[in-house]
Amino acid sequence: MAHSGINVLFEGRNLIRLFGGLWTTVEIAGVALILGLLLGIVLGVLRTFPNRLLRLVLRLYLEFFRITPTVVLLFLFYYILPRQLGVNLPANQMAMLAFALWTSAEMSDIVRGALISVPKHQRESGMAIGLNRWQLYRYVLIPQAVSLELPATVNLVTRVIKTTSVLMLISVMDVINVGQQVVEANNQKFPTGVFWVYGMIFVMYFAIDYPLSWWAKRLDKKRLERANG
């Protein structure tokens, strides 16, 4: 008797396993984002400081992450950390670390961009009323920069979530790896199951990323309306 492929999702614990894999994906993306965004804010603020050496080093940090594809980055961490530096982390944590550093680099550029586009008179007025550097950032620059950078930050979040798909390459049991196993285990019984399993994963990613990118677009539109009147 022919089985309809969609039933592969409801066979045994397949669906639960897929959602388990999704949770691993979300967990890694979540931790990487929290660490990466925070570090990125600090680095972004530092990049607006006048110290040239500091700016150069942070710029090189950014460019390194910019020109290295995430797949390559992941493998750099995967091979270099244990073999050269003797750091043995489970694949999940290694992925969190790699993604967090990558996020921080991208975030630093967003934060820097937002900070330097706060109008100059704001900074100068702040200094004129005698704010020190910490107060200037805390009360004048950062609050204004947040609204400028928010759409880009949300877009970065969606990018990081999408990029977690490459985790399967370093054998993290993420949603795609689980999906592959489900497909292989059920290939005999459900020859068209592959379509439904990957279709399900497709929908899962879309369901997470679409609301975020919709939100980013709306924020951006609001910002443009405010700017153009």
Add this chain to the structure above:
Amino acid sequence: MSSWQIIQQSLPLFEKGFVLTLWLSFIGIIGSIIVGLICSLLKYFRVPILSKIAVIYVEVSRNTPLLVQLFFLYYAFPVLGFKLNAELCGIVGLIFLGGSYMAEGFSGGFDGVSKTQVETGKAIGLSQLQLARYVVFPQGLILSVPALAANMIFLIKETSIFTVIAIPEMTNTALDLIGMYYRSNEYLLMLVIGYALILIPLSLILTILEKRVRYGSFGN
């Protein structure tokens, strides 16, 4: 064997991978620009039905990872009777992904043309087509250059994901070699340098281009 010998020995293989990465990126970028331009035009002119399809395509494509799109094309489509070889899958996948990014880039540029420009055009009696031809597109295309440039770099980096469907581009070559000879340091170094050789000159050229076209912007 010394590191240097390892590097020398694998150079010809890397060169092949490098050329394939360049070639696939090139076709992918050209295809993406064409698809993106068409989609953004459909959206701009609000062509009935087709513009809705373009919007749906853009949202589906840019909110899902390339890797999943490739898996779908490569493993799931054959079940339905469409069988493509790996390289064709890669190119189709890259254009499917890149088309939406480019569409967003073009649309962003068209939307960025200041309202006064559009209203002035209407006030002097330009038709919708004339408005597009003489006011919105020339300025909008210039405004979209930075986004298009960023997309190009993004798409080149995305070709590294082709390794999952075993296209022998640069990343795949490196990972294969590591699997065979366990010399991860040398091969990873070559891989990073390989991408740097493509991306550093390109991003310099694009930065210069962005500066040059900015002279053409007007009314902002």
